[in-house]
Amino acid sequence: xxxxxxxxxxxxxxxxxxxxxxxxxxxxxxxxxxxxxxxxxxxxxxxxxxxxxxxxxxxxxxxxxxxxxxxxxxxxxxxxxxxxxxxxxxxxxxxxxxxxxxxxxxxxxxxxx
Amino acid sequence: xxxxxxxxxxxxxxxxxxxxxxxxxxxxxxxxxxxxxxxxxxxxxxxxxxxxxxxxxxxxxxxxxxxxxxxxxxxxxxxxxxxxxxxxxxxxxxxxxxxxxxxxxxxxxxx
Numbered sequence: 001x002x003x004x005x006x007x008x009x010x011x012x013x014x015x016x017x018x019x020x021x022x023x024x025x026x027x028x029x030x031x032x033x034x035x036x037x038x039x040x041x042x043x044x045x046x047x048x049x050x051x052x053x054x055x056x057x058x059x060x061x062x063x064x065x066x067x068x069x070x071x072x073x074x075x076x077x078x079x080x081x082x083x084x085x086x087x088x089x090x091x092x093x094x095x096x097x098x099x100x101x102x103x104x105x106x107x108x109x110x111x112x113x
Numbered sequence: 114x115x116x117x118x119x120x121x122x123x124x125x126x127x128x129x130x131x132x133x134x135x136x137x138x139x140x141x142x143x144x145x146x147x148x149x150x151x152x153x154x155x156x157x158x159x160x161x162x163x164x165x166x167x168x169x170x171x172x173x174x175x176x177x178x179x180x181x182x183x184x185x186x187x188x189x190x191x192x193x194x195x196x197x198x199x200x201x202x203x204x205x206x207x208x209x210x211x212x213x214x215x216x217x218x219x220x221x222x223x224x
Contacts (some may be wrong), residue, residue, distance in 0.1 A: 042117075042203050042215035043156075050211075062180060088156075090213070101146075101205075103156045103215055113141075 006089050006104030013079055014112050021087060021107040022073040029091035032065050032072040033101070037086045047074070047086075081111050116140075119204050119216035132191040134219050136204030137216035142214075145205045147171075147179065148172050149200040150218075156203065162187055163209075194223045 006023045013019055022031070030049055035043035047058050049065035049072060055065055062075045072091075076083055089104040120135035138145065146161040148171075158171030160179040168179050176198060180188045187206075191198055199222050207213040 031211075033214075040218070040220070041219040042119075045212050045214065048212045092213075100158060100161070105155050 004089060004091055004102055004104040008107055009105065010108040010110070012110045012112060014082060015079060017079055019076040019079050019083070019109065020073060021089075022071060023089035023091070023104045024071040025091055026070065027091075027093075027103075028069040029093055029102075030069075031092040032051055032063070033090040033092065034061075034063050034072070034074045035088045035090065037088065037106075039085075043088055075078050076109075079109075079111055084109055117204055117206050117214050117216040119131035119202075119219050121219050122217065124219060124221045126194050126221065128195060128223055130191075130194050130223075132194045132221065132223075134189040134191075134202055134204075134221070136187045136189070136206075136216055137185050138187075138214070139185065140206070140208075140214075141184065142206040142208050143184070144209060145175075145181065146207075146213070147187065147210040148188045148203045148205065149164075149173070150203055151200050159189065194221075198224050199223045 002026050004023050032047045037043040047063040052069045054065040060077045086108050087105045088106045090101045092101050117138045126132050144163050147159045148156045150156045157173050159177050162168045162181040178190045202219045204216040205213045
């Protein structure tokens with residue numbers, strides 16, 4: 001089946017630093033989604049990407065849909081303590097009337113105060 | 114914004130009990146999903162539904178069933194709860210090809 005490789009698995013960063021994480025796949029996706037999940041909560045959508053090459057920002061977050069449609073990255077600029085959490089990429093292919101989301105295993109972000 | 118509401122944040126049930134997890138969405142989405150999330154295993158799809166009264170098995174349907182009698186409501190049923198079903202359960206909804214919105218999750222403990 002389809003799989004997403006998300007890296008890094010975890011990272012510690014100094015407050016104020018920029019963060020970068022990415023997802024790659026052997027398969028093509030039509031949509032890439034990036035989520036953040038806080039402990040005990042459901043994933044919250046950060047950015048949605050629908051076209052190859054698309055670059056989208058949401059505040060300090062920027063994500064891109066790779067040209068090959070097999071990868072995506074998420075950048076966080078000037079990290080702050082509330083950025084702590086687990087970030088998931090997810091790829092979506094759809095056919096017929098529904099689609100299934102394939103998730104990466106997540107990047108756990110910890111910020112040193 | 115779409116809101117997906119899961120009826121319980123925390124549940125504790127006994128082995129063998131029948132358990133209902135309820136999920137309601139308020140944006141007329143045709144697609145609804147149930148996932149479970151376990152450390153080291155990520156999110157795994159249990160069942161999904163793309164229309165009222167329609168259901169499709171996901172990757173791990175064993176031990177679960179679902180019901181979708183109304184478009185806004187998707188229920189996950191554990192016919193006879195077992196300890197290996199202790200997990201975080203997440204409901205999501207979407208319109209086809211677009212963003213999925215998740216509920217806050219239900220942490221189920223089976224003792």
